[in-house]
Amino acid sequence: MSMPTFNPIIALLLTSLVAAAALAFVRDYRWSARLNILASFVVLLFALLLFHSRPPVNDLLLADDLNVVFIALNAFVGLTTSIFSASYIGHELETGRLTPGYLRFYHVMFQLMMFGMDLALTANNIGLIWVAIELATLSTIMMVGIYRTHEALEAAWKYFILGSVGIALALFGTILVYLAAVSTIGEGMGAMAWTNLLQHAAMLDPSLLNIAFVFLLLGYGTKVGLAPMHAWLPDAHAEGPTPVSAVLSGLLLNVALYALLRFKMIVAANPDTIDVGPLMITLGLGSLIFAAFMLYRRRDIKRMFAYSSIEHMGIITFAFGMGGPLGNFAGLLQMTMHSLTKSAIFFSVGHVAQVKGTQKIADIRGLTSSHPLLGWTLVAGVVAISGLPPFGVFMSEFLVLTSAFARAPALAVLAAFGLLLAFGALFLRLASIAFGEPTGAAATVRASYWPIFAHLSFVLIAGFYMPGAMTAWFQNVASLLK
DSSP: OOOOOOOHHHHHHHHHHHHHHHHTTOOOHHHHHHHHHHHHHHHHHHHHHTTTOOOOOOSSBOOOHHHHHHHHHHHHHHHHHHHHHHHHHHHHHHTTSSOHHHHHHHHHHHHHHHHHHHHHHHBOBHHHHHHHHHHHHHHHHHHHTTTOOHHHHHHHHHHHHHHHHHHHHHHHHHHHHHHHHHHHHOSSGGGGBHHHHHHTGGGSOHHHHHHHHHHHHHHHHHHHTOTTSOTHHHHHHHHSOHHHHHHIIIIIHHHHHHHHHHHHHHHHTSTTSOOOHHHHHHHHHHHHHHHHHHGGGOOBHHHHHHHHHHHHHHHHHHHHHHOHHHHHHHHHHHHHHHHHHHHHHHHHHHHHHHHHTOOBGGGOBOHHHHSHHHHHHHHHHHHHHTTOTTSHHHHHHHHHHHHHHHHOHHHHHHHHHHHHHHHHHHHHHHHHHHSSSOBSOOOOOOOOHHHHHHHHHHHHHHHHOOOHHHHHHHHHHHHHHO
């Protein structure tokens, strides 16, 4: 009898599930934080194994060139967030904002959220992708409302309502794709396997695929945070724990866009379907410019960076809408750089809010004087996310604009206008937050700086040098996206 082969995908999914079950019974906060970190570290090890050993594809799970990078990124940010979370949540316990019972609930939901996102990234079944994203969303909603304040519960409720509308639209689109496949592939699980759908895409009903993609774009676009379906995102960032903000901006938005890209590949493989690029360009460009204007009116520091996430998801969607090898490459690079940079910013912002006792921008002044290390890490994060050299975001945004100028100069001008507008808003706020005479509280910070340094170091290195293997990998994936 042959021994069953080791499957890294199943291993990393089971790790999160087992950790969630175990964390429900760990009462001591310090031990639960350590277990949370350990589980996240083990998941990262299994994710890295996928670069060297990919299990056979079946109707439920797959690992290919498109998803392994996102799985590894998901696991890395999950690990750094769990490390940051240990010090951040410990402070919340000491100040009485959270109770030991809520902390256990928080850690369980964190691992369930990571499980849901990893399942969505590794699913080969379009129905399973939908279920996984819904699980990740519900887990996040639970954490957004964990403070049990009126504002937190309102934010969680808004997230739930708008997210439910979005996921319902995505479900309808998923059903239409299945209906388009039944006549060609036949009923059953095979008609829901993404690999089968892509293989037979040219024979699927183009009318059903066109309608399905519109529903999928609106449905998963709500999860991405694209305007005008974005209203849940700023409230969720502002009222939930900062680790949730880091995961939302750094990972969950990417997972929803990843699902949309899978469907885009199916539609693009059918010669009789409409070009979905203009739809993505319109939503992406609209989100970019809308969020850039909204940045000027934000008075809450976490809400401000939430709109920055909407802006960046807009430019990423715009890049994939433009398509082509360069546009897709730029979109992939921007997704990676934004995930690392924005989560690092939220790590800094979380501790800033704790030492100042507020999230109001007007009450936060002179951070580089009162808390030099914390202040300068925030400055570095804002410089990076604004697209200034030598950070990697500059390279990805430069490639986005280069690709757009080559194909549609007018659209490129609008995208550049949105980026410059957002740049001005972020630096207008940064000048008062980081510099000048310190005001407000000046509590001692017990921040975990390693996650911030790790993220910004990767983004800085990417601005100077991209390993040849990574460049070739992104180029290959960009060609697959079409």
